[in-house]
Amino acid sequence: MAPEEIRSAVLDILSNIAPDEDLSGLTDDEPFRAQLELDSMDFLDIVMELRKRYRVQIPEEEYGRLESMKSTVEYLTPKMEDVPV
Amino acid sequence: MYDTIIIGAGMSGLAAGIRLAYYDQKVCILERHTTIGGLNSFYRQAGRDYDVGLHAVTNWTERGARHGPLSRVLRQLRFRWEEFALAPQCGSRISFPGVDLRFSNDIQLLRDEIAGRFPDQIDGFRRLESIVVDYDQLDGSSFDQSTREVLATCITDPLLTEMLLCPTMWYGNAREHDMDFGQFSIMFRSIFVEGFGRPFRGVRLILKNLVKRYRSLGGELKLRRGVRKIHVDDGHAVAVELDNGEVLVGKRIVSSAGHIETLRMCEDVSEIDPRRAGQLSFIESSSVLDRQPAELGINETIVFYNDSDTFRWEVPAHELCDVRTGVICSPNNYQYTDGRHLEDGFVRITSIASHDRWSALDEPRYLAAKARWYDRAVESAVRFVPDFRAHVIATDMFTPTTIRRFTWHDNGAVYGAPDKRLDGTTHLDNLFLCGNDQGFVGIIGAMISGITIANQHCLK
Numbered sequence: 398m399a400p401e402e403i404r405s406a407v408l409d410i411l412s413n414i415a416p417d418e419d420l421s422g423l424t425d426d427e428p429f430r431a432q433l434e435l436d437s438m439d440f441l442d443i444v445m446e447l448r449k450r451y452r453v454q455i456p457e458e459e460y461g462r463l464e465s466m467k468s469t470v471e472y473l474t475p476k477m478e479d480v481p482v
Numbered sequence: 483m484y485d486t487i488i489i490g491a492g493m494s495g496l497a498a499g500i501r502l503a504y505y506d507q508k509v510c511i512l513e514r515h516t517t518i519g520g521l522n523s524f525y526r527q528a529g530r531d532y533d534v535g536l537h538a539v540t541n542w543t544e545r546g547a548r549h550g551p552l553s554r555v556l557r558q559l560r561f562r563w564e565e566f567a568l569a570p571q572c573g574s575r576i577s578f579p580g581v582d583l584r585f586s587n588d589i590q591l592l593r594d595e596i597a598g599r600f601p602d603q604i605d606g607f608r609r610l611e612s613i614v615v616d617y618d619q620l621d622g623s624s625f626d627q628s629t630r631e632v633l634a635t636c637i638t639d640p641l642l643t644e645m646l647l648c649p650t651m652w653y654g655n656a657r658e659h660d661m662d663f664g665q666f667s668i669m670f671r672s673i674f675v676e677g678f679g680r681p682f683r684g685v686r687l688i689l690k691n692l693v694k695r696y697r698s699l700g701g702e703l704k705l706r707r708g709v710r711k712i713h714v715d716d717g718h719a720v721a722v723e724l725d726n727g728e729v730l731v732g733k734r735i736v737s738s739a740g741h742i743e744t745l746r747m748c749e750d751v752s753e754i755d756p757r758r759a760g761q762l763s764f765i766e767s768s769s770v771l772d773r774q775p776a777e778l779g780i781n782e783t784i785v786f787y788n789d790s791d792t793f794r795w796e797v798p799a800h801e802l803c804d805v806r807t808g809v810i811c812s813p814n815n816y817q818y819t820d821g822r823h824l825e826d827g828f829v830r831i832t833s834i835a836s837h838d839r840w841s842a843l844d845e846p847r848y849l850a851a852k853a854r855w856y857d858r859a860v861e862s863a864v865r866f867v868p869d870f871r872a873h874v875i876a877t878d879m880f881t882p883t884t885i886r887r888f889t890w891h892d893n894g895a896v897y898g899a900p901d902k903r904l905d906g907t908t909h910l911d912n913l914f915l916c917g918n919d920q921g922f923v924g925i926i927g928a929m930i931s932g933i934t935i936a937n938q939h940c941l942k
Contacts, residue, residue, distance in 0.1 A: 414557060417546055434548040438558055441937050445505050457942055 398451075398477045400470050406477075407469055410446040414439050425466040447473070451480045483731050484510050486940050487722055489709050490738035492520025492889075493925055494917035496692040497932030498736050500559050502940055503699035510730065511701065512722070514708030518693060520738065520889055521896060521918070522925055524686045527878060530826060532768060534880060535896075536685040537784055537811040537830065538678035539568055540653065541671075541926040542587050550676055551926045558933045565691055568679030569816040571783035576645045577866045578788050583645055587677030600642050610636040610646075615675070617667040625664030625904060625921075632663050644793040649673055649786040651795045652809050652832075654923040656760045656897035658796045664921075665902075672924060678783055680816045682824075688925065708890070709739075712913065714750040719913045722747075736935055738917035740891050741899055741908075748910065760895025760918075761797050763882035765835045767859040770876040771827030775812045779868040780829065785810040787866040797836050803855050804834040805862040829870055831863045837882035837893040852879050897923050906935045914939045 398406065404425075411433070412420055418433050429435050443463055447453040453476050455463075462472040486502050488495045491513035502509045517523060522535035541551045545563045556563060573591075576583045581599055585592040589611075597604040613632065617624075629647070637643050647661070650669040655661045681687040693703065711723040712735065721731045737744040742759050745751045771778070788807040798804040809832040814824050833855070843851055856879050860871060882894035891898070898918025906914045914935050922931040 413560070415548075416557075416562070417548060436554070438554065438933070438937060441941065442558070445941060449505055 398480045398482055400474050402482055403470050403473050403477050404466060406451070407443070407466065407473075410443055410450070413446065414442045423466060425470075428465045429463075451477060453477060453480070483733070484508050485732070486510075486734050486736060486936075487512065487730060487732035488736045488738070489722070489744070490520055490917065491515075491518040491693075491703060491705070492738055492917060493522055493689075493692070493928035494920075494922075494932035494935075495520075495736070495738045496689070496696055497555070497559060497929035498916055498936040498940070499696045499701045499703075499932075500692065500699065501933055501936035503696055503701035504560070505941055507940070509701045510732070511696070511703045512707045512709055512724070512730075513703070513705050514725070514890060515888055516706055518703070518705070519685065519689050521885070521891070522685050522689070522928070523888070524684060524689070528876065530770060530876065531684065531686070532878060533684045533686075533813065534766075536680070536925060537809065537813075537832075538571060538680055539566075539688070539925050540669075540673055540676065540678060541924075542568065542570060542677040542679040551672065551930055552676070555926055555929045555933065558937075559692075559695065559929070561691065561695070566688060567681045567683075569682060569818045571678035571680075572815040572817060573782050574678065574784040574786070575782055576648055576786045578641065578645055578648075579790065581641065581645070585674060585677075587679075589675050592674055596642070600639055603637055603639050603642050606636040606638065607642075611675075614667045614670045617664065625662050625902070627663040629661040629663045629666040632666075641791050644788070644791065646670075647795070648788055648793045648807065651793070652786055652807075654897055654927070655795060656762060656895065656902075656918070656923075657900040658761065661795075662902070665923075668922065668927065672926065680813060682816075682818050682822055684813065685925070709737075709747055711749055712744075712747045712910075714748055714910060717909070717911055719748070719910045734912040734914070734940060736914045736916055736932075736940065738915075738932070740895075740917070741903055741915055741919040743890065743892055744908070744913070744915060748913070751909075756892065758899055758901065759892035760897060760899045761837070761893055762795075763797075763835050763837045763885060763894040763896055764832050765803055765840075765855055765859065765879060765881045767831045767833070767856045768878045769829045769831075769860065769870065769874045771829065771870055771873045772875050773873060774823060774827045775814050775829055775870065777827075778870050778873060780812055780870060781815060782867075783812065783815045785866055787863065789862065789865065796834075798834060798839070802836060802839045802851055803859070805855075805859050808833045808859065808863055810863050810867055827873070829867075831859045833859045833862075835882050837886065837895075840882045840894075841886070848881075848883070852881065855879070891918075906939060
């Protein structure tokens with residue numbers, strides 16, 4: 398997967414976790430927490446959905462890398478480059 | 483080999499099961515009873531549907547709300563708001579001699595009532611509100627602080643203190659006399675700040691949705707399968723042994739059976755202190771009316787009453803029940819959509835009861851006591867709502883013995899043991915608790931409990 402495809406995969410996960418959020422105005426540089434009503438349970442869900450859908454393992458000490466869309470895509474790019482689209 | 487074995491198909495076990503099955507775990511829920519629900523169940527008798535447990539689903543929020551426990555449950559279990567189909571309450575009341583405080587799903591009504599009845603207390607009440615809102619329920623550090631001590635810093639009129647304790651204790655306090663402040667905060671928010679709702683079809687709608695979802699994700703549910711023993715090897719649970727002798731192996735076990743009830747199953751535990759079990763149990767006297775309660779002037783959803791200025795939250799010492807305080811609830815009195823209404827009129831009255839005294843009765847005395855205490859509970863309640871007794875066409879009652887028989891919780895305790903295990907851990911490294919003894923009570927609370935334990939101990 399290329400960074401742009403990873404971005405849309407993450408967006409799809411977000412819309413699944415928080416169906417009532419409007420994601421169209423999401424800014425990539427800003428933390429998710431500042432823009433969306435996400436709590437720690439939701440962050441765990443992002444991690445779990447990535448594992449379920451793409452078999453990506455994220456250790457607990459690295460959950461903090463999923464702070465914003467930008468940091469998430471950067472973090473996932475090497476992990477997901479071999480994931481087929 | 484299961485990834486996770488869950489003991490008990492109540493709200494917490496089912497919610498945990500959905501989380502785990504959704505993330506592809508092989509999960510099995512074991513339930514000793516013939517049906518699901520545990521403390522929040524339902525039955526059908528003489529052609530009528532009865533709910534057990536649920537008076538109201540607390541933590542009401544409007545469709546589309548993004549905050550609060552209800553929306554958290556919906557998101558975590560991937561339900562749409564519509565699937566729980568909650569209709570808001572019609573309004574409720576705390577009733578003490580000569581003083582009533584009405585409240586609804588908008589806390590402003592309660593503020594206005596307090597400002598009217600206790601004008602010198604409203605500032606203190608607003609201070610209490612902010613303390614409660616600031617309390618972090620996931621932090622849990624000051625959970626077991628005395629509620630009476632915290633209240634004393636805000637409320638100086640003892641009558642108002644008792645009136646605020648009455649509903650919050652009634653809907654979730656496992657401790658006699660006082661209450662953990664963490665529990666009080668949860669109850670205050672879920673009752674006064676958020677409020678009450680109910681699905682038109684009652685608790686069965688929620689339970690059936692949970693089971694349907696769980697099964698669609700590949701989860702296994704085995705009814706009539708009680709766990710009699712947890713096999714232990716070197717601080718590790720290795721398997722469960724069922725009442726029928728069958729042995730199931732799992733990587734981890736989540737139990738909603740209660741803390742000491744679960745310890746009793748562990749083959750490495752020889753001594754249990756039964757005094758640590760919850761003591762508070764109830765009778766509930768259900769009356770079916772020949773008309774809607776509103777036609778008799780019973781318009782409110784729930785009335786919490788107490789017949790003196792002092793509210794006593796304790797197991798009755800000398801009698802089977804204590805009917806000086808009670809909860810009167812009518813499932814008819816919700817704002818159901820499209821003018822729908824329940825066919826029968828219902829009034830349910832809950833009173834405090836002693837499990838030890840009820841369970842000591844032989845069958846004839848037990849039946850006579852049910853008839854006698856139905857009369858006494860209703861007689862006490864009709865001092866606070868219009869007398870409906872001339873319109874009763876059917877009655878039913880459950881007692882602490884009934885609760886014990888169908889939930890296997892010690893003493894038929896409805897809110898579990900007074901001392902909670904907030905992190906859900908036990909002496910075994912792969913055995914965890916969810917449900918009442920983990921800390922959250924009520925329907926939404928139980929589901930939060932199952933979700934939290936699944937997330938923290940079974941998914942990470």
